[in-house]
Amino acid sequence: MSIVVEDLALGANGLSVMVKDTIDIAGYPTRASSRALADAPAAAEHAQVVAALLAAGWRVTGKTSLHELAFGTTGLNAWTGTPANPRYPGYIPGGSSSGSAAAVAAGLCDVALGTDTGGSVRIPAACCGVFGLKPTFGRVSRQGVMPARSSLDCVGPLARDMDSLIAAMHAIAPTFTTPKLPHSLTIGVVGVAACAPVQVAVSQALARCGWPLVAQSLPGMAAAYGAAMAVINGETWAACGHLLATGHVGNDVAERLRAASLTSPQALADADIIRRAFTAEVDAALAVTPILALPTMPDLPLLVADAADTRAALGMTSLVRAFNLSGHPALSIPLHSASGLPVGLQLIAAHGADELLCAVARELARRLEE
Numbered sequence: 001m002s003i004v005v006e007d008l009a010l011g012a013n014g015l016s017v018m019v020k021d022t023i024d025i026a027g028y029p030t031r032a033s034s035r036a037l038a039d040a041p042a043a044a045e046h047a048q049v050v051a052a053l054l055a056a057g058w059r060v061t062g063k064t065s066l067h068e069l070a071f072g073t074t075g076l077n078a079w080t081g082t083p084a085n086p087r088y089p090g091y092i093p094g095g096s097s098s099g100s101a102a103a104v105a106a107g108l109c110d111v112a113l114g115t116d117t118g119g120s121v122r123i124p125a126a127c128c129g130v131f132g133l134k135p136t137f138g139r140v141s142r143q144g145v146m147p148a149r150s151s152l153d154c155v156g157p158l159a160r161d162m163d164s165l166i167a168a169m170h171a172i173a174p175t176f177t178t179p180k181l182p183h184s185l186t187i188g189v190v191g192v193a194a195c196a197p198v199q200v201a202v203s204q205a206l207a208r209c210g211w212p213l214v215a216q217s218l219p220g221m222a223a224a225y226g227a228a229m230a231v232i233n234g235e236t237w238a239a240c241g242h243l244l245a246t247g248h249v250g251n252d253v254a255e256r257l258r259a260a261s262l263t264s265p266q267a268l269a270d271a272d273i274i275r276r277a278f279t280a281e282v283d284a285a286l287a288v289t290p291i292l293a294l295p296t297m298p299d300l301p302l303l304v305a306d307a308a309d310t311r312a313a314l315g316m317t318s319l320v321r322a323f324n325l326s327g328h329p330a331l332s333i334p335l336h337s338a339s340g341l342p343v344g345l346q347l348i349a350a351h352g353a354d355e356l357l358c359a360v361a362r363e364l365a366r367r368l369e370e
Contacts, residue, residue, distance in 0.1 A: 047144025064099030126344025296344025
């Protein structure tokens with residue numbers, strides 16, 4: 001079961017980082033864990049985020065596997081093998097940045113880079129019990145990242161602790177400054193549908209944080225989820241649909257691609273209207289409380305044996321995907337259910353407030369360890 005698809009030794013002697021295999025590293029092919037790209041040529045130059053890490057003194061030690069073509073939430077991959085979940089054996093690692101989350105959880109690197117188009121950093125972070133950040137859309141360069149064009153996708157770090165995650169943001173986001181905790185803070189708790197073990201874990205964590213809590217609602221989340229699905233389907237079909245002709249795309253992803261090909265121009269136009277409305281809704285909530293909190297996933301992770309139906313597993317992203325549509329930064333903090341299984345606590349901040357989000361997450365994690 002492959003976590004690392006290329007062992008590398010690039011850079012200095014700083015913190016170690018592994019990179020999802022949708023991100024170019026000069027001299028190595030970018031295959032996106034797809035047999036359809038098995039013969040892809042080597043990348044001519046580093047993606048901008050890789051160049052930035054090397055310039056900052058990091059060591060790039062490997063490329064990580066993923067859910068094929070970054071088009072799935074479970075992390076299952078019949079060609080490269082599904083990465084084992086290091087902390088929760090038998091459970092899915094989450095997708096699509098499965099290898100990146102598993103590498104961090106296994107201690108193979110200090111930080112790993114993933115990409116998040118519909119939860120693909122936050123879902124595996126929650127499944128593997130690590131921290132994962134989807135930055136504000138556009139805050140981190142996507143130059144040299146597959147797919148080349150996306151209105152949803154963000155490069156983001158995964159780490160075992162917030163200090164390492166923040167160090168990665170300093171390297172890959174040139175405008176990222178030192179996170180500072182505000183003197184006072186109120187957290188808006190977004191009411192969502194989630195199973196009892198998840199709700200209990202999240203509620204207990206927020207109660208322990210010591211900050212005032214205010215109930216918030218985002219009634220447009222369901223519509224935003226559907227709109228984000230339309231956008232990712234349309235954009236993934238445009239980027240990867242031609243690979244179906246190779247006959248080498250895995251069955252689960254091929255089925256999703258064929259369904260994505262039916263995305264209509266009207267659906268995309270409607271999605272844009274919903275995008276604007278939901279973005280305004282989230283902005284209005286954040287004007288009341290500068291941080292919003294809700295679970296990362298509505299349920300506990302699936303067992304690998306129960307996760308074969310990729311489309312049925314898409315409900316895992318019901319609480320994360322809407323924030324790709326709106327572009328707000330979102331971060332998953334690892335928690336545990338009463339049974340010991342992983343739960344994610346998701347925090348949301350305003351556009352560009354990635355530093356605030358990281359400062360609050362770091363302090364919340366510190367308080368939960370007390």
